[in-house]
Amino acid sequence: MAEYEACIAGLEAAMALHIQDLDVFGDSILIICQTNGNWKTRDDKLIPYNTYLESLVRKFRNITFTHLSRTKNHFADALATLASMLDISATMEVQPLEVRLQWALAHVNAIEIAARCSDGKPWYTDIKNLILGKGHPPEASGKERRSLQKLAANFVICGEELYRR
Template identity: 45%
Template sequence: MSLDSALVIHQLKGEWETRDHKSVPYQAYIKKLIEFFDDISFHHIPREENQMADALATLASMFQLSPHGHFSYIEFRCCGKLAHCCLIKKEKYGKPWYFDIKRCIKNKEYPQEASDNDNEGWWPASS
């Protein structure tokens, strides 16, 4: 897909001609959308570097905007680590964060603070 996306970028910039008749309507639609922006630029990003594009595509699929409505700005802050890593406690009582999970899987032994609901129905009955 990397070559396909590079091709589309060059076509949108007017550097290459669009020959595939199936791409012409999409290109025309994008050119109409461009009119709604004060400033826009297109850049090809290699597949291994497109995590931000994937995240934005996911975000865009979650809500609908009107082209004539008010657009709010989205602010991004770069973090040194992945967001889910910030939620993991490094150690609990001198043991690694995964200690309870490992013990539960290995020994079928739940933490003492687990409720009856937590314990119920997890392991198959002994035969």
């Protein structure tokens, strides 16, 4: 029943926003198959939900229901977690949520940002330049040059990437 209520709430929200074309993705195979007409609703408790859901579906110009397995539904899980953290009243105005697809894991992006030096280059730039034979940074003191030489001995370049030995 909770899955039906969530789907109904989502469709009602889409209608309130005057959305006419909608793609619905869900991890409840029961609701998806019953709504698509592949399965019949037999449970007496679910029949009213299914009837109301079908009446909502008819109000859209174009609507599709697609099943996603729970293992492929990380985005919905993240949104559900965010939604459970909020206490939204009926009078509160909710701002749109911008979602961007990242091609690297979040911790990789965080490490890259945190690892930037004040000049905007990655922390390992001087090590990589030294190994590639480009020499020490011109502003490095004698002590800094020796430290960098010792540090660079622990790294190797394979292809374009720097690896710790």
